[in-house]
Amino acid sequence: MKVQTPRARAWWWSIVISAVILVTVVGSWVGPAAQGRAPAPLSEEAGWLRDYLRIDTSNPPGREHRAAAFLGDILHRERIPTELLATPDGRVSLYARLPAEGEPVGGPLILTHHMDVVPAGPGWSVAPFSGDVIEGRLWGRGAIDSKSLGIAHLAALIDLKRRGAALTRDLVFVAVADEETGGSQGMGWLIEQFPDRFSAAWAVYNEGGGVRAVGDTVRWWEVEVAQKRPLWLRATAHGRGGHGSGFNPRSSVHRLIAGLDRLTSLPAEFRVTAPARDFLGALAPRYTGRLRRIFSDLDRYIKADGPSEPMLPTYTNLFVDTLQVTVLEGSSSINVIPAQASALIDIRMLPDTDAEALLARVREALGKRIDVEVLVTAPPSPPSPKDHPAYRAIVSELGGIAPVVPSYMVGFTDSRFFRERGIPAYGLSPFALAAGEGTGVHSADEAISIERFDDGVERMKRIVRSCVAR
Ligand SMILES: [Zn+2]
Incomplete structure (x- = not known):
């Protein structure tokens, strides 16, 4: 056996330490992919959004029936009854209601979003109905307008059902067809045909809200209360x-x-x-x-x-x-x-x-x-009031992050059908999108950060819970 002198031992240790450093450095270069580490799993809601984005509901022609069936399947698994309401032209919307416990204190809270999307158009970096996850974002037409909102509504409804919460008023979930070409085959038709389901509503949460951010920092939230x-x-x-x-x-x-x-x-x-x-x-x-x-x-x-x-x-x-x-x-x-x-x-x-x-x-x-x-x-309609509990519920949740501003938008949404009938409707987005993240709406490369989506879903659950849970 050869006896090592102190100098030889030092030399030997320096080789070992160098080898350890080399392995560590190379390991970090090669990165998680080469080591076979899978990306973080999606939350349940982000998984729903990915699958929803994979259903092509480009309007025209819309073909929303597949999206309605997809949402209906999720609700059936939770044992929440649904109705598919189809226009004579075959355009399908989905309606679900979670009833109040006992006598409701007033009309229902309605959560509505549109299933149809504008056609993908040219210039996409990924297939527009792929639902791909790339660098922490979910990509696809509708990622922001408005399938992410629809999943946040769905999650809020299911959250209350799973908790077995006692509701003070009914909670209604409506996923409509045909918003992008004017709503005559969607909310415009539904509200005409089924006035009893909508006319006594307490308030409506719909698309139309937004956020102003500098970089990742929210400067203020906009809750839409009026539109052209x-x-x-x-x-x-x-x-x-x-x-x-x-x-x-x-x-x-x-x-x-x-x-x-x-x-x-x-x-x-x-x-x-x-x-x-x-x-x-x-x-x-x-x-x-x-x-x-x-x-x-x-x-x-x-x-x-x-x-x-x-x-x-x-x-x-x-x-x-x-x-x-x-x-x-x-x-x-x-x-x-x-x-x-x-x-x-x-x-x-x-x-x-x-x-x-x-x-x-x-x-x-x-x-x-x-x-x-x-x-x-559309006939003239009054702005939705800011002194309504459904507006105050938004302010108390979002106001903790940044000020909430009642906004007036140049576009139009299905909210007009409610406002025309004197029902307060609020354009509410719970997603704290970073500056520029909304640029894909109605253009190429629509995508949403999964982290900001998940946070927004939780916010929507809390807002809805504060409106309807006892
Ligand atoms: Zn929209």
Whole structure:
């Protein structure tokens, strides 16, 4: 046996220590994947969302029946009864109700979201209905608008059922078809056909809420209480068809172009409405400088011909009825004059605009030879109140993180069907999305952070529990 001198022992130990360091360093380079370590398992709710995102409900055509069956299966496993409600055109919505224990203290709380999504469109980095999990995010059309919200609602309902909670009022879960093209085959139809299920509602939580963040930090929450109203039109010009080589002053296309030119030349009229005053007044203290000054004194800065100082379009649009010609339809051949040409016109009205008067102006500008058909519209409705317990429940949960602001949005949601009937509806998103995380909504690469989704689901459970549990 060879006896080691102290110097030889030191040399030997230095080799051993170097080898240990080398193995540790290489191990950390190679990373978890090469070591076969699986990614963290999804929460039950994130697993539901992944599977929900894998169901293609692009609208048109929607095909929501598969999504309704998917949600129905989850509810059946929890022994919560459901109803599938189908329009004559076969568009399916799902309705579930958890009853109050004994005599309810009032009408139900309704949780509603839409199952349909806008078509995926081009430019995606992943397959848009893959439900892929990449770097801690769930990807897919609907990840934010609005399947994540739907799963948060579902989780809140199931949470109460599993707890065996005694409810003071009924809790209703509605997953609807057809929101993205106006709701006539979804909530608009349901509320007309089944007024008894909706008319006595205490309050509604729906999409439309949001968050303003800088990086990962929430600056404020927006709970939507008011929105602009749609006036969607089809304008159709008739004329004499024929060969493109002909002299034809009665061309339908030329009549349409001339009419649209008169229409889009009408001056825009800006004005301050009550919801804009409430929203921007609440935002004023969150800004500094110019916007704080403008938001604190709207009457001074919003003139009839527009804001006297530059503002972001998201805010400018809150003061004016906007009009956009979005679709033109005529001949499909360069050398054929069509007998008919049409345009789709997307008008967004302020909450108190007189729709009939506006429509009369549109018809007059387009002229007698152009027919105007109203595709979608909504009557004026009051903003949902801030002194309602369903609003206060949101504030007491979200307000612990950041201030809650009652917002007024330029888009429209199914909440209008409730507000028209005097039912308070709140656009509520419980997800503390980071800055820029919402950019995939209605464009490519819609995705949601799984961690922020899971946190939001728990928030939604607490908000709903505080509204309905004894
Ligand atoms: Zn939506």
